[in-house]
Amino acid sequence: MLRLISARRQQGHRTTTYPDGPAPPLPDRFRGRPTIDVAKCADGCRECVQACPTGAVTLTDKMRIDLGKCLFCSDCADACRDHAITYTNEYALAARRREDLVIEQDEQVHDLAAALDAKLLGLFGRSLKLRQVSAGGCNACEADVNVLGTVGWDLGRFGIQFVASPRHADGLLITGPVTRNMELALKKTYEATAAPKIVIAVGACAISGGPYIDHEQTCNGAEALLPVDLYIPGCPPHPLTILDGLLRLLGRIEDGSRPAARSGA
Amino acid sequence: MSLESAQTTAFTNGRSIELGAIPTLEFDGFEDAILDAVALGQRVAALFAAPSARPGGALLYVVLADDRENRLGVTRTKIDGDSFPSLTPQCPQVHMFEREIAEQFGSSPTGHPWLKPVRYHRSWTGRDAWQRPAHEAILAGVTDFYRVGGDEVHEVAVGPVHAGVIEPGHFRFQCHGEQVFHLEIALGYQHRGVEQAMAGGPHARSIHYAETVAGDTTIAHATAYCQIVEALARCQKTARAQTLRGVALELERLANHVGDLGALAGDVGFLPTASYCGRIRGDFLNMTALLCGSRFGRGMVRPGGVVFDVDDARVAELLRRLDAAERDTAVAVNLLWDTPSVMARFEDIGPLPRQVAMDLGMVGPAARASGLARDVRHDQPSGIFRFAHIPVSTYDAGDVFARAYIRWLEIQQSTAFIRDQLSAIPAGEVRVPVGPVAPNKLVVALNEGWRGEVCHVAITDAEGRFGRYKIVDPSFHNWTGLAYALRNQQISDFPVCNKSFNLSYCGHDL
Numbered sequence: 079m080l081r082l083i084s085a086r087r088q089q090g091h092r093t094t095t096y097p098d099g100p101a102p103p104l105p106d107r108f109r110g111r112p113t114i115d116v117a118k119c120a121d122g123c124r125e126c127v128q129a130c131p132t133g134a135v136t137l138t139d140k141m142r143i144d145l146g147k148c149l150f151c152s153d154c155a156d157a158c159r160d161h162a163i164t165y166t167n168e169y170a171l172a173a174r175r176r177e178d179l180v181i182e183q184d185e186q187v188h189d190l191a192a193a194l195d196a197k198l199l200g201l202f203g204r205s206l207k208l209r210q211v212s213a214g215g216c217n218a219c220e221a222d223v224n225v226l227g228t229v230g231w232d233l234g235r236f237g238i239q240f241v242a243s244p245r246h247a248d249g250l251l252i253t254g255p256v257t258r259n260m261e262l263a264l265k266k267t268y269e270a271t272a273a274p275k276i277v278i279a280v281g282a283c284a285i286s287g288g289p290y291i292d293h294e295q296t297c298n299g300a301e302a303l304l305p306v307d308l309y310i311p312g313c314p315p316h317p318l319t320i321l322d323g324l325l326r327l328l329g330r331i332e333d334g335s336r337p338a339a340r341s342g343a
Numbered sequence: 344m345s346l347e348s349a350q351t352t353a354f355t356n357g358r359s360i361e362l363g364a365i366p367t368l369e370f371d372g373f374e375d376a377i378l379d380a381v382a383l384g385q386r387v388a389a390l391f392a393a394p395s396a397r398p399g400g401a402l403l404y405v406v407l408a409d410d411r412e413n414r415l416g417v418t419r420t421k422i423d424g425d426s427f428p429s430l431t432p433q434c435p436q437v438h439m440f441e442r443e444i445a446e447q448f449g450s451s452p453t454g455h456p457w458l459k460p461v462r463y464h465r466s467w468t469g470r471d472a473w474q475r476p477a478h479e480a481i482l483a484g485v486t487d488f489y490r491v492g493g494d495e496v497h498e499v500a501v502g503p504v505h506a507g508v509i510e511p512g513h514f515r516f517q518c519h520g521e522q523v524f525h526l527e528i529a530l531g532y533q534h535r536g537v538e539q540a541m542a543g544g545p546h547a548r549s550i551h552y553a554e555t556v557a558g559d560t561t562i563a564h565a566t567a568y569c570q571i572v573e574a575l576a577r578c579q580k581t582a583r584a585q586t587l588r589g590v591a592l593e594l595e596r597l598a599n600h601v602g603d604l605g606a607l608a609g610d611v612g613f614l615p616t617a618s619y620c621g622r623i624r625g626d627f628l629n630m631t632a633l634l635c636g637s638r639f640g641r642g643m644v645r646p647g648g649v650v651f652d653v654d655d656a657r658v659a660e661l662l663r664r665l666d667a668a669e670r671d672t673a674v675a676v677n678l679l680w681d682t683p684s685v686m687a688r689f690e691d692i693g694p695l696p697r698q699v700a701m702d703l704g705m706v707g708p709a710a711r712a713s714g715l716a717r718d719v720r721h722d723q724p725s726g727i728f729r730f731a732h733i734p735v736s737t738y739d740a741g742d743v744f745a746r747a748y749i750r751w752l753e754i755q756q757s758t759a760f761i762r763d764q765l766s767a768i769p770a771g772e773v774r775v776p777v778g779p780v781a782p783n784k785l786v787v788a789l790n791e792g793w794r795g796e797v798c799h800v801a802i803t804d805a806e807g808r809f810g811r812y813k814i815v816d817p818s819f820h821n822w823t824g825l826a827y828a829l830r831n832q833q834i835s836d837f838p839v840c841n842k843s844f845n846l847s848y849c850g851h852d853l
């Protein structure tokens with residue numbers, strides 16, 4: 079017993095004060111929201127487009143990066159001799175509409191996720207129970223969702239909780255590209271969840287198929303089967319990106335859009 | 344006894360050989376080569392089919408690991424029809440490999456006692472080992488499950504969607520009251536076609552497939568892929584790059600081992616260690632992020648070396664965090680061994696006897712906890728592990744306690760290793776250019792991931808593309824060990840048994 083108490087003293091209090099206090103510091107090499115400085119793209123060589131493993135970078139009338147497909151690997155930025163693409167330290171990435179995940183060249187304002195409508199906010203705002211469904215993918219997304227339950231983040235203090243049965247849930251949080259082999263199980267889980275219900279897609283896989291985009295063994299993400307209410311990009315998204323997205327959905331963080339991130343952080 | 348014989352070609356981890364130098368044996372000779380090697384204590388690291396030049400035909404390749412001699416052996420045979428004699432009855436450790444060959448190539452191992460699909464997909468050849476009609480969907484987990492009969496026997500089915508935030512899989516227990524007679528595990532729900540997509544590479548996605556074979560094993564799988572490319576391109580990595588890869592690999596081990604000890608504590612309701620280790624795991628992940636920006640090591644390892652270098656300040660910060668995490672881990676973990684209620688739930692639960700572990704071809708901490716001194720870092724060393732030796736930790740009880748305790752021993756070894764390496768990093772570049780990949784070669788890369796042996800095998804075609812790329816995650820060997828460990832246990836002990844192996848679904852399903 080004494081050892082238990084002394085261990086408790088030694089380990090200390092570790093829960094972050096975010097969002098009331100500052101966000102926990104991110105590593106300087108963290109790759110968050112990209113910016114595209116098209117003025118630097120002298121000759122449109124398309125090296126970035128070719129380097130991208132998932133087809134997230136496109137160069138037509140404008141240069142665009144689809145964060146829903148992006149693995150945040152920075153292969154595109156590394157391929158660019160002119161440094162036109164920069165991955166910043168900006169972690170807030172979640173959106174309510176699929177098209178809001180597409181970053182355009184020289185974009186100054188990025189639309190981040192808005193809160194649920196008043197009715198759903200009334201129902202879920204102070205208590206949101208989620209059933210997690212892992213449907214393909216590499217399990218890193220699940221791991222960083224799970225981390226939010228540890229003492230460092232303590233997701234429970236926002237009334238958000240993962241529950242064991244879809245019958246107890248207000249919605250699904252889906253990871254993975256939705257493999258053909260998980261299609262049926264995902265549908266059944268959704269049907270078993272009581273309405274009204276929401277769907278959250280976490281990670282490039284669940285949004286677009288991620289690294290497995292266009293594999294015949296997958297459905298290219300949750301959207302192929304279900305209506306998605308919140309997209310949280312990343313491969314995997316940092317726990318802070320996931321928490322930020324959930325809190326925006328619940329109206330706990332309110333600045334709906336923010337200036338394009340500082341570059342070169 | 345060494346592996347040198349007319350039947351196999353001997354080589355080492357991470358060295359390529361000419362395809363033409365590999366003998367193509369008659370099936371009997373192939374069978375003898377495997378059975379003789381296994382009788383001498385060698386292991387089957389991989390057994391797989393590859394398309395042959397003849398339409399409809401296939402070649403079977405086997406990679407044998409001679410751990411005592413620190414060498415590998417490879418040989419092959421042709422299979423022409425839609426079946427071949429199963430070796431499983433004489434050599435149980437190939438049972439999953441043979442099921443996989445049946446599923447991928449439609450060739451049935453005749454006499455296999457347990458011939459069921461592995462991942463529930465259509466074969467790559469159009470031939471089906473189970474004669475399932477082409478128009479009927481293949482449903483995951485729909486198979487002939489083993490059943491125990493009798494009035495008082497009941498069946499418990501769990502999954503694919505589980506109660507926790509974990510991956511999907513289906514578990515069937517045959518129980519008598521609380522006692523489990525038999526557990527059968529059906530996987531494949533995470534199957535996303537990684538091996539098929541690797542064929543035709545190297546291409547822009549190859550490294551990303553490797554990094555996401557199992558997200559918690561990013562460094563080990565990415566390193567194995569890079570070793571393959573480097574061997575095929577005859578690229579010499581710098582000592583500095585090898586050191587940083589080793590540091591990243593051990594950080595990956597630390598994060599997962601600490602996380603597992605926390606989860607084991609959680610499964611027996613001992614919350615102090617569960618909460619402390621849950622957080623300390625994050626401290627180790629954040630150290631990896633300090634190296635490369637990603638908590639899972641994404642973007643760190645690339646062909647030719649590593650992408651991110653460290654300067655003195657970063658090394659100092661890593662060492663400072665390592666010291667703090669080491670102190671916190673020791674306090675949190677030692678509570679387990681001092682708490683009788685925890686020990687009562689760990690000891691004698693889920694035993695896997697040494698001989699069974701050997702027969703099943705177990706790898707990693709689960710093998711070492713059953714007394715098998717198997718560790719790629721020691722037996723088939725590559726990279727930094729050829730110069731810096733990490734002692735192999737073993738324990739002989741084979742129960743949940745042994746699997747937990749092995750992790751604690753390895754945590755201490757890995758911490759010391761990282762400290763040593765960071766304190767004396769060789770100077771130099773961290774990445775060198777990599778040339779084109781050579782045609783008509785075979786190369787095997789083995790790495791000791793935190794769950795055990797990560798094995799990649801590549802065969803290049805005449806154009807220098809991957810004609811076949813085989814991936815063996817340690818979980819592929821080890822899931823059967825979990826099923827075995829549940830025999831005659833209480834079904835309520837399944838969670839703690841399962842966690843003591845903590846196997847990967849996505850690594851198995853590919």
Ligand code: SF4
Pocket residue numbers: 129130131132133134135143144147148149150151152153154155
């Ligand atoms: S960082 Fe994103 S957009 Fe750039 S190459 Fe990688 S996946 Fe493509």
Ligand code: SF4
Pocket residue numbers: 214215216217218219220253254255280281282283284288289312313314315555558
């Ligand atoms: S999005 Fe990336 S991290 Fe998440 S499951 Fe898919 S591959 Fe893994």
